[in-house]
Amino acid sequence: MLGRVQTASTSTVYVGQSNSTLYDRLSRHARFLQDRYALPYESIRFKALGIVIFDSVALEERLIHLYETRWDKDNVSSGWNGSGIGSNDTGGGRDKQKPSGFDRRFPIDITLNKAGLLVPGAMIARQMFTRIKTIAPYTIRLAPTNLFQHADLQTAQVEVAELNTSVLAGLKALLRELPHAWSVQVSPVRVLIQRDAGLPENAIVNPDQWPPAEWLAGEDRTIVFRNE
Secondary structure (H helix, E strand, O other), X not given: OEEEEEOOEEXXXXXXXXXXXXXXXXXXXXXXXXOEOOEOXXXXXXXXXXOOOOOHHHHHHHHHHHHOOEOOOOOOOOOOEOOOOOOOOOOHHXXXXXXXXXXXXXXXXXXXXXXXXXXXXXXXXXHHHHHHHHHOOOEEEEEXXXXXXXXXXXXXXXXXXXXXXXXXXXXXXXXXXXXXXXXEEEOOOEEEEEEOOOXXXXXXXXXXXOOOHHHHOOOOOOEEEEOO
């Protein structure tokens, strides 16, 4: 069970059962819940029960009902069961799918400062992309996905002055050294770095605030960063 500290108490927000290693399941949740807008990571708690029972699904349903953890899109304080928390990213086929309710309520925050995100000095664009992708707790990928298809990433160099910076600042530094055909598209759940990609319908280009006001109003819009 996952809990969230709200005001002076901890409320149970998610109940799940797993037949896999507890450490692996919790590690997956721990990474998924990092760097989320309006969801302080330090407010998350967990509690585990070891139960030998033949019908664990039935028990899970009973606990969901007992702790009232079902998702309610109209209640910002509702539980998370049924919201899409922890959904697997199976690759590029998911890129056009609408974000889950959980992701729209708690979108990834690419503006948070990440200690040691970059290495000071000159970096090849490919190395910089790989480092950011590895350290960020959410999905960042190229479209198409083969890194070595993109000659620009093999030749462009980025001069890094700050090792402690945000993913957004790092990606903007990368874009400045790439041809204008490159852009970064951000959804509430993932970041795509693309070349020669058209603007999605109703895209928000280079917003001044994060998250953009349209996201806070519940609109399903793609954010695009590119060199003007």
